[in-house]
Amino acid sequence: MNVLVFDIETVPDVTAGRRLLGLDADLPDHEVAEAMFALRRQSAGTDFQRLHLHRIVAISVVAVLDRHGFRVWSLGDPDDGEAELIRRFFEGIERYSPLLVSWNGGGFDLPVLHYRALLHGITARRYWDNGQEDREFRYNNYLNRFHERHTDLMDVLAGHQARANAPLDEIATLLGYPGKMGMSGGKVWEAVQAGEVGAVRDYCETDVLNTYLVWLRYQLMRGQLSPEGLANEEQRVKDTLREDGRPHLEAFLAAWEATDGA
Template sequence: MTPIMVFDIETVPDVEGARRIHGFEGLSDEDTAKAMAQLRVQKTGSEFLAHHLHRIVAISVVLATRDRLAVWSLGDEDASEKELLTRFFEGVERYTPTLVTWNGGGFDLPVIHYRTLLHGISAARYWEMGDDDREFRYNNYLSRFHWRHVDLMDVLAGFQARANAPLDEVASLLGFPGKMGMSGAKVWDAYLAGDIRGIRNYCETDVLNTYLVYLRFERMRGRLTEQALEAELERVRHMLAESPEAHLGAFLDAWQAGKNA
């Protein structure tokens, strides 16, 4: 079994980067973020910041191997962005996993690329294109239509942006919990309030939803039998039931309530 690593990132405005680029010296972090949003609206009509001006404050993963299933957030709550990224790529180097995301090709990975460049982190395995390992020539992490990275949103939409769907709705449609605790739009407010734990917990529920959708996808494309699918779902339920974390217990309760509705 090829290890599966589902991941998701949570970000806040890179106010220090914006000060370097736009000269916002003297403004508070809150006012700098507002100025960044105003500039973005003027340029694009949307407040959503350019990828290189997002700073990563959480990376959560589900790691599934033959013998292990776990969900957690990388690093401690006070870990720097550089440490989070270093740990992420250490996982890629160690496991050479199939990476699974929801809109990872459109958001998470481009942000990770810019931030990894900023921090001077080496990620040779991730960037392998077949020069040193021939197996990566026709199946690598960077090419859109390869399978080492599965962007479920992109794949399920048939690579047609107009067919994209939000994770929350797809997960709910399949009987999974969907969004819990907060939304991406609330991460900045939670960060300003010092609620890093809440951000990490929210990110963990997102990767759980993504993994559950991925299991259904694997059944759809014939890589899991119905029995194997149920066994994997039961493995997730067991992991959640054994966890002392309240947000994971709440996720299991919401899942069971949807299943029994």
Template sequence: MNVLAFDIETIPDVAGGRRLLGLSDELSDADVAEAMFAKRREKTGSDFIATHLQKVVAISAVYRNSHKDQFSVWTLGNEQSTEAEIVENFFAGIDKHTPTLVTWNGSGFDLPVLHYRALINGIQAARYWELGEDDSNFRWNNYIGRFHLRHTDLMDVMAGYNNRAFAPLDEIAVLLGLPGKMGMSGAHVWEQYKAGEIKAIRDYCETDALNTYLVYLQWQFMRGQLDATGLAAEQAVVRTALAESEPHLIAFLDAWGQGRAS
């Protein structure tokens, strides 16, 4: 198993919004964002910003390579990293390790955002975009194909590729005895960002990546890729790592322990 389960957190791309809406440089970022929200509400009835105007502020990941006995949870870059540095770091990791990517709604949100932000920031991602021209192994299993497992969008797969059956990660996680959302949600990221609480955003993103990875383990058990012993062993790897980790991950472990038996 060579898996990278990840999640992203975003804010409005106020620089892009300023250009597209023709707004003055004297207008504050907060006011530009409010104008973007208003424009979006006028167009769609929702203030959820369009994918290409979502700026990445955090990418958190759970990496598991069972062949090398590696497990880690981390957020790319640091609190001062630019969007370009974060996105470039993400695609560089794919170039280096070629992991199976695991997401919840990654096809609908995370990856399209990363596509646009890599394009806008001038970032190359050759391995990610490989479709079999240089590596025949990617011809029928690549990161782009919806029905391929090199990128496994668990929400899409579990819904049978039927958007009427989509479910929130938080609810599925809780049903499995996992912590789900801890302390905040994606809807609060912009307010947290304006308040300078970058660490809180990064910590929250890591817990979402953990929820995603642990749901993935249950899915691997369901489809017979792990037996009961293997599932318990993989969960034990996570528990051991979290027990020796940072406070927000220890809190995740404690909340996990309060759920139903694995």
């Protein structure tokens, strides 16, 4: 079974802000963003923009593919544009038809991807199929909230009740995994403004690792993994992170192993 666990990081779409608010084209990005934040605070009491006003700056994935094993990475290069990141994401679905796994992907990540793919004119036939081309997709597709082809762990574990939703950081930490490391979603705009897209990608990769590890525990709970199978899968993740050698993954591994020994 091919599995693709994914997470996105976003910033306010200042180009949209200029257009919708009628702002001068020469107004600096940070001033446009401040205008968007102020308007949102006035209407909703939060800086968090409505989903169609987000621009994607990172898409990170954990992929478990039949022919390629376990891997964690961020799509594209740090200087790639948003359209290229989104194109690569949907090309992976087209090629492998994986089970998608997310944390709040149904409530945030996928709607943002929909709006941005619409903006950039990106085709994703396999993703949008609900049985017209593949009859199996009539009964299990990416679009239905209650189908497993996309498993939104936050939504499923909450019994599809918004009042029962929990943050990934707290669930991962309760299960003995590292949780949030190095950054938070609220700091992404500042990091991008400072030219630190690489740090955002690193942060997103640790988030998607937490999601994958929680998914393994979910599979144990469902009886799809035995305790021995869970231990083997967790060890495979540790071995991969150790062999990879990138500092943020080494830090994730060290934090995890420190928890193991606690």
